Amino acid sequence: MRWTVLGSGAGKITAERSPASHLLETDNGKIYLFDAGDGTTKKLYSIGKNPSSLDALFISHLHPDHWGGFPLLIQTMHLEKRSSPLPVFIPEEGITTLRRMLEMGYLFKEILEFEIRFLPILKNPLLSDGGITISAYPTRHLKKYFPLGHLHPANLMESFCFRIEAGEKTIVYSADLAAVDDITEAADTGGELLVMEGMHTKREELEPFLKFHPFSHIVITHIPPNNKSWKDEDNIIISYDGFYIEI
Ligand SMILES: [Zn+2]
Numbered sequence: 001m002r003w004t005v006l007g008s009g010a011g012k013i014t015a016e017r018s019p020a021s022h023l024l025e026t027d028n029g030k031i032y033l034f035d036a037g038d039g040t041t042k043k044l045y046s047i048g049k050n051p052s053s054l055d056a057l058f059i060s061h062l063h064p065d066h067w068g069g070f071p072l073l074i075q076t077m078h079l080e081k082r083s084s085p086l087p088v089f090i091p092e093e094g095i096t097t098l099r100r101m102l103e104m105g106y107l108f109k110e111i112l113e114f115e116i117r118f119l120p121i122l123k124n125p126l127l128s129d130g131g132i133t134i135s136a137y138p139t140r141h142l143k144k145y146f147p148l149g150h151l152h153p154a155n156l157m158e159s160f161c162f163r164i165e166a167g168e169k170t171i172v173y174s175a176d177l178a179a180v181d182d183i184t185e186a187a188d189t190g191g192e193l194l195v196m197e198g199m200h201t202k203r204e205e206l207e208p209f210l211k212f213h214p215f216s217h218i219v220i221t222h223i224p225p226n227n228k229s230w231k232d233e234d235n236i237i238i239s240y241d242g243f244y245i246e247i
Contacts, residue, residue, distance in 0.1 A: 001026050001166060003193060003219070004244040006043035007035075010199045010224040011065040018043065018241055019065035020222055022173060022195065026166060028130045033057045034162060034173050040069035041076045047242065052080035056087040056127060058134065060175030061141060061159035062094045070098065071105055078112050085115040087127070089136070091158035092120035121160055131167060136160040137186040140178035141200065161186045169247055171195065172215070176222060180205040187213035192247045197222035198230045198238075217245060 002025045009017025019037025023044070026032070033040070033054050044051045051073055059067050067090075077086065090098065095118045102108075102116070109115070119126070124135035142157035149157065163186040164171040170191025174183050180201050187194065187209075194215040196206070199222050206218070218236045232238050237245070 001169065001171075002244055002246050003171065003195065004047060004242070005195075005219065005221050005239040006040060006047070006241065007037045008221045008223055008239045008241050008243065009037075009065075010197075010222045011063065012225055013038065013065075014225050016241070017223060017225075019068065020060075020175070021069065022221070023047075023049065024164065024171070026130070026132050028132075030055045030130060030132060032134070032164075035060055035066040035175065036069045036073055037065045038068040041073050043241065047244075050080060052077045052082040054086065055129075056089065056134075058126070058136070058162060059088065059090040059094070060161065060173075061091060062155075063176065066175070067094070067098070071101060071107070074102060074107055074112075074116065075105070077114065078107060082114040085117050087117045087119055089119050089121055089126050091156070091160065092122065093154065093156040093158055095120060097154075121158070133165045135163045135165075135186070137163065137183070139175065139182040141176040141182070143178060163188070169193075171247070174201075177201060180209045184209075184213070187215075190214040192216050193245065194218045195239075196220055198227060199224045202229050217247065219243070219245060 004023040007018035007021035018039040020035040021040040022034040024032045127134045141159040162173045171193045173195045190213045198220040221239045
């Protein structure tokens with residue numbers, strides 16, 4: 001399997017880093033995208049992948065740095081004449097608005113040659129296909145907005161991390177967290193690859209966590225411009241746009 005960090009940055013775009021976007025290519029030829037921040041479509045082309053070839057998209061939460069590239073991804077699939085349905089796993093709170101946004105952009109379902117299947121992240125596994133199982137676990141990333149919830153009842157403050165199991169191998173993609181222990185359930189007894197966000201977490205938090213949830217490789221992503229928390233170590237890699245790892 002190959003995990004490619006298409007966008008290694010956080011919410012603030014910089015010249016060096018695009019927002020969150022990650023590609024998983026499985027040994028049996030499936031291609032899954034995790035988050036679709038601004039620039040995702042261009043990044044896919046830049047590594048030789050046709051955006052139209054995605055088998056499914058998983059959106060962790062609705063901060064724009066995780067879905068801002070979605071409308072152009074869909075428009076590009078349309079222009080590439082995609083015909084197969086596209087499953088989009090997404091927090092339930094976003095489905096109606098995202099559908100409306102595509103309509104606003106004249107990407108009417110009557111025009112698209114493929115069906116966009118918006119699937120709310122509600123129960124596990126989200127997807128089980130050819131030996132690959134993908135599950136989502138809630139995180140507390142958006143809990144800081146709870147005091148404003150009564151003013152914005154459409155916002156349910158949903159955010160998720162993902163666990164991918166392929167045979168003996170396990171990958172955890174943290175997406176955005178409140179703290180490292182948000183991924184306790186997803187990480188279970190550890191695995192091959194932990195793709196960990198580096199903005200709301202600290203290096204010191206990770207050490208005790210790894211004792212009980214060891215991972216062979218740790219890739220830090222979602223890196224803010226003023227990163228001081230993380231640096232390359234033996235089994236910890238600071239990712240960059242276009243970085244990939246084979247496991
Ligand atoms: Zn983010």
